[in-house]
Amino acid sequence: MRNAFGRAPRKNTRTLWVLFLLPVACLLSTISPASAQLSTASLNGVVRDPSGAVIAKANVVLRNTQTTIERTTVSNDTGEYVFLNVAPGPYTLAIEAAGFASKHVAEFVLGVNQTATIDVTLTPGGKTEVVTVEASAEQLQASTADLGTVIATKQVNDLPLNGRNFTQLLQLTPGVAPVNVAQSGGSGGSGGFGAPIALGASFQFPAINGMTNRSNFYLTDGLNNYGSIESTYAVPPIIDAIQEFKVVSHTDSAEFGSVLGGVVNVVTKSGTNDDHGSAWEYVRNDAFDARPAFLPANKKAPAFRQNQFGASFGGPVWLPRLYRGNNKTFFFVAYQGFRYTRDNSSHLLVPTAAQLSGNLSDFPTQIYNPFTTRPDPNNPGQYIRDPFPGNQITSNLIDSGMVAWAKALFPAAGPYDPSTNSNALDTTPTHQFQNEYTIRIDENFNPKNSVWFRYSAINSTLTHSGGLPTLGFRGEIPARNWGGSYLHIFSPSLMLQAQYARTASQDNQATRLLANPGNLLGTIGFSSSFVGGFAAVNGGSLVPSPGISGYASGGELIRNDPRATDSHQISATLTKTKSAHTLSFGGGFTSNRFASPLAYDQVGFAGGQTGNPENPLEPGSPLASFLLGVPDNANRRNVNEQTRLGGVMSWFFQDSWKAASRLTINAGLRYDVTYIPPYGTSATIGQQGGIETGNINFSTGQYVIQVVPPPCSVRGHAPCIPDIPGQPAGTLPANVVVDPRGRIAHNTYTNFGPRFGFAYRVRGNTVVRGAAGVVYDNWAAVSQMAQNIEGSWPDIGQLIAQNLNAPTGPPATPAENPFGSSSGLFPAPTPFNQVQWFYDPYIKNPYSMQWNFGVQHELNSSTTIETDYVASRSRRLNVGGFYNTALTPGPGDPKSRALFPYISPTFYDRSIGRGSYDAMQLELKKRYTGGLAYQVSYTYSKSIDEGSSGWFGVEGNSLTDPYNIRGSRGPSGFDLTHTLAVNAIYDLPLGKGRHFSIPNPALNYALGNWQINGIFSARSGLPFTVFYGARDLANTGNVSWDQYERANLVGDPHSGSCPNGSPVGSQSCFFNTSAFAVPAIYTFGNSGRDFMRSAPYWNLDASLFKQFAIAESRRFEFRAEAFNLFNTVIFRQPGNDISNLANFGKVTGAANGARELQFGAKLIF
Structure with a gap:
């Protein structure tokens, strides 16, 4: 039958599909x-x-x-x-x-x-x-200019992996710095916010091509598998379910984006026409391991057991007498269990019985009585105090509540060990229990339609010490990642791919006192308004954590995150090939929501309250401040964190043009919009940590309320607007406004990212490639910003106090009630005396202008070598730390010298940082042929920025002067000058089917079919800053623990010896401490940010396999793996606080673990 135009209707099917599916x-x-x-x-x-x-x-x-x-x-x-x-x-x-x-x-x-x-x-x-x-499986990249290396199945399966975590292999890609200086990275086992990291695994959370650790993205099968707060994967892929993975960075394809660093794309295995699979178990035990380097001689290494076991199986779907899926329908399933038990051996420094009685005679400098603080009659604007004779605090001044607090939480002190700066050992065992599984189905309906679906899940439970042996922690993380993809081929030149993914995880944690001796909170004397108020959600009041600087710490905490990660992803890409052009258009949206009821409180103690106000060389004792009940800071959270729907929307267009037989040009444009999730939901109205909260805008000096609550006289509790005498109920204080749209964060709509690249084949075996583009970081804003303002005024759900009891008068704030009336039923009269994690409401997404140029050469059919110049210039990087501090150092009240004198200094995040990265990267790679594969990756680089290595200054890269950020320009916290990674797989040439056959069956059984594998890594030491942390020496209102006050450099820290006689480079004198001096009062130090380096790192992991053939397609493997084969000891960062004389310049631990052995058995078929 023909239609009115005389054509068969079927011929129009393609056109109708295009007209329908394009919109x-x-x-x-x-x-x-x-x-x-x-x-x-x-x-x-x-x-x-x-x-x-x-x-x-x-x-x-x-x-x-x-x-x-x-x-x-x-x-x-x-x-x-x-x-x-x-x-x-x-x-x-x-x-x-x-x-x-x-x-x-x-x-x-x-x-x-x-x-x-x-x-x-x-x-x-x-x-x-x-x-x-023949075709080389290692084809030259003659059509693209992106950076990245495919880590193939053989490497994933056979290279030594401690705990079988694939992230250890990320370092095999040039440009990857396998160090973590970020606020979070999941390495604690529970992960925090839903990252179930196995404790026995050598997990890596790297910085990629000069970008912060938190600016990476994780995909599994091209689908979102991203823990939104942790910035790592939500569900870890099982090693035997991984086909391969690649770290994509500096790409000329507009398809990739939303992060500044790299996109880690893992591909899982699918079934084939042949049944195939594996079963395995890996075992670790303390009997196999070397003794830890810093374990006291009289202590035994802690008992340790780890078992990792599982199986995988895949093939065509087969239903007896009903269906056989060869060439059409395939499945692959995998399961892995993980069991971990270790007797802890954490070194603790705790107060001794003599110290708790007031005897601090062993403290190296004079301690002063803060209750005698008074103006210095001889130096106007300065203050003096009386010393405690012999550093003995009289019993009438000791706060008995503090002593009761210490005795309830701290274990009894033993002999002091100077090598670890400890006098107690926490031996509380750690247990982790994980079950993980994945299933994948691939269906090929016909040559034009195919679909696949995968479901992955993990359940993780962790118990361990809560920081002190008197506290117990329990965490549970269930995480899910599932989704699929549909491909329709209209013709060989036109196709559409659509994808959907769902990622969800919870993170439920509790730290509680194991034995609460009666009415402990009442005995200590804590105000009920400070420690109470948790009962409704969390089942009772919580014991605060005593944060005594330099000492062990721990307190009770409740966090139940029903939405640690909660995202939906949907996307589509339409691709058309026309003449010499391949055109792609697509985009998508990934949603993000977050929910986390959270409760804890903490009181911090520093030395400034008991130091000499006029002499920074007498910084005071945090323990003395604790015994006197004179705090420096406090933190209280009792919030029900909730965010509404937010996420990232992206569009892209890409044209790959075969401009000539040897030349390919790629050009594209990407557009990203970050929808920062509005904080709070309508369900949280009237709750602490709910939607009725606010944020400071330091551009205007105003406080902006998101949703205004009723007056306190009406509601009767916070959140509410305090009554102002003589004003109608509900009148807002001066400089407080309400956002007319009911939201605090404002989105950015100008994130356009052009891409350009070329690949030119100079001759058959050589390609010259180059790329340039602009990329934006969309996920840091989504995951971090929204949840930082929970509980802010007019709420009292989150209260933070800094610089309590400054040395300008006798102490006025006791430890038992550090917030005064603000922690009761009602908020403070105004919002301008609170300290919170505020941010610029018009903060912009960081962006990076990136480019690379390189040459790739094929040495033979299996080996390539490549060298690249890689560079970037980044702008609008997040810079945090304290803001609205005094404009200049000096005596007197710093608020009088502040930008806005009526606003107390507080944390404030701004998108004002700059960064640069320049690197030479080299890669030599041989694919697996003839029983040998190897890869050499080397990077020589420099990454520089201005304290912008993290958010809110929490990552040790704070600004000295927030009004002069260029003065804090220096190496990034993750900067590594040299990074080398070498890996190899080698089948020894003896045995049946190998180069030297052994005809004797017995000899072949013993000597044949061995395989050795290894990963050697070496890198420069990490940068660090030398600072003065006892108190706000410059008197700007900043917080001393934030490392803003750098030491003065007065000599060469890399030569000579320390005052203790030890040579530079030794454990007790890593650098020459005489090269640094305490800055004069009311000044900033002159040493640079991050100009010192910790010890360089090198390591060799190796494995030995013995293979036993069972049948033609089946074999059994015995595996022995050694991590840190030569048991080298790498010093961790030395003490870098010049006010902490006991640790300054000294190394008290190792940056790596002692040698560990892992044995495994594996059946492969």
């Missing part, structure tokens, strides 16, 4: 994920005759050798063929054209996010003639 794709991209980032590969090439002329209309067939699934296309008028959205794996290629002999390209491998190029020359002949040629 659908556009719609999906407006409600879809942060990137439309895929986990597939692509293949292109040009078909020519021997003269070099192109051959059009050649039939090209790409065949997966494991599933026999084929894709077919035809070369266009320029002789070019293209295969897009190809699943990574092994393939063959067949090319036919009239009048030419057919050509067959032998098996080669396509990797994740790889764009491979295979040009083919056909010779004249008949169809019956077939010419077979």
Whole structure:
């Protein structure tokens, strides 16, 4: 039947599909994920005759050798063929054209996010003639200019991995700095906010190409698998379920973005036409391990047991007598269990019985009585105090509540060990119990329609000490990541891919006192308004943590995060090949919400309250301040954190143009919008930590309320607006306003990121590549900013006090009630005396202008070498720390010298930082052939910024002067000058099927089929700052513990010896402490930020396998793995606080662990 136009209706099917699905794709991209980032590969090439002329209309067939699934296309008028959205794996290629002999390209491998190029020359002949040629599986990247290395199945499965965590292999990619200076990274086991990190694993949370650790993104099969607060994965992939992965960075493709660092894209295994799988168990035990370097001689290494076991299986779906899925339907499943038990051996410094009685005679400098503080009659504007004779605090001044607090929490002190600065040992055992599983289904309906679905989940439970042996911690994390992808091929030149993913995790934690001796809170004398108020949600009041600077600490805490990570991702990409152009258009939206009821309180003690106000060389004793009940700071949280729907929307357009036979040009544009989740929900109205909160705008000096609550006289409790005498109820204080839109954070709509790149094949085995582009960090703003203002005025859910009891008069704030009336039922009269984690309400997304240029050369069919110059210039980086401090140092009340004298200094985040990164990167890589594979990655780099290595100054990179951030320019906290990673896999050439066969069965059984593997890594030491942390020496209103006050540099810290006689570089004298001096009062120190370096690091992990053949396709492996094979000791960062004389310049621990052995058994079929 024909229609009115005389054509068969079926012929219009393609056009109708395009007309229908193109707007659908556009719609999906407006409600879809942060990137439309895929986990597939692509293949292109040009078909020519021997003269070099192109051959059009050649039939090209790409065949997966494991599933026999084929894709077919035809070369266009320029002789070019293209295969897009190809699943990574092994393939063959067949090319036919009239009048030419057919050509067959032998098996080669396509990797994740790889764009491979295979040009083919056909010779004249008949169809019956077939010419077979070899293709390198390590094809030169002749079509793209992105940076990254595919870590293949062989490396993932066989390289030594402590705890079987794939992140240890991220360091194999050039530009990856395997160090963590970030606020969070999940390395604590419970992870925090839903990152279930196995404690026995050597987890890495790296900085990539000069960007902060928190600016990376994690994908599994191209789908979001991202822990939104932790900035790492939500569900860890099982090693035996990983096919390969790649770290994508500095790419010329607009498809990738939303982070400044790298996108870690893991591809999981799928089933094939043959059944295949594995079963394994790995065992670790303290009997196998070397003795820890800093364990006291009279202590035994803690008992330790770790078991990791599981199985995987995949193949065609088969239903007896009903269905067999060969060539069509495949499945893959995997399970892994993890059991961990270790007797703790944490070194603690705790108060002794003599010290608790007031005897501090062992303290190295004079301690002063804060209750005698008075103006110095001889020095106007300064103050004096009376010393405690012999550093003995009289009993009538000791706060008995503080002593009761200490006795309830701290263990009894033993002999002091100067090598570890400790006098107690916490031996509370740690237990971790994890079960993880994943399942994947792939369905190929027909050559034009395919779909896959994967579900991954983990349940993790952790118990250990709560920081002190008198406290117990329990954490539970259930995490889920699932989703799928649909591919429709309209024609060989037009296709649509749509994806959906769901990521959800909880993080439920509790730290409680194991034995509460009666009415402890009453005995201590804490105000009920300070420690109470938790009962409704958390089942009772909580014992605060005593934060005595330099001493062990711990307190009770409750956190139940029903939405530690809660995101939906939906995306679509439409790709069209036309002539020499491959055009891609797509986008998506990834939602983000967060919920975390949280309760704890803490009182901090520093030395400034008992030091000499006129002599910084007598900084005082934090323990003396504690005994006197004179705090320096306090923190109280009783909040029900909730955010509404937010997320990241992204669009991109990309054109890959084959401009000439040797030249490919890539150009694209990406547009990202971060929708910062509005804080609070309507369900939290009237609750502490709810929607009725506020934020400071230091551009105007105003306090902005998100949703205004009723007057206190009406509601009767916070959050509420305090009554102002003589004013109508509900009148706002001066300089307090209400946001008319009911939101505090304002989105940025100008994040356009252009991309450009080229790849030019100079000759057959050499490619010159270059790329440039602009990328934005969208996820840091989403995950961090929204939840920082919980409980702010007019609420009392989050109260923070700093610089309590400053040395300008007798102490006025007791430890038992550090917030006074503010922690009762009502908020303070105004919001301007609170300390919170505020941020600029018009904060912008950080962005980075990135470029790279390099040469890649193929040495032979299996080996390539590449060198690249990699650089970036970053702007609008997040800079935190205290703000509205005094404009200049000096005597007197610092508030009188502040930008806004009516506002107390507080934390404040601004997008004003700058950063630069320059690197030379080198990679030599041989794919696995002939029983050998190796890879050498080396990076020589410099990363510089201005205290912008983290958020709110919590990562040790604070500004000295917030009004002169350029004065804090220095090496980034993650800067590593040299980074080297070498890995190798080598089959010893003895045994059946190897180079030297052993005909004797017994000898072959003993001597044959051995394999050795290893990872060697070396890198420069991490930078650190030398600071004065006893008190606010410059008297600007800043917090001393924030490392803002740097020491004076008066000599060479890298030569000579310390006053104790030890040479520089030793454990007790890592640097020359005489080279530093305490700055004069009311001044800033002159030493630079991060100009010192900790010890360089090097390590060798190695493994030995013995393989036993069971059948042709089955074998058993015994594995022995050694981590830190040579048991080297790398010093951790030395004490860098010049006011802490006991530790200054000394090393009290190791940056690495002692040698550990892991044994494994594995069945492979």
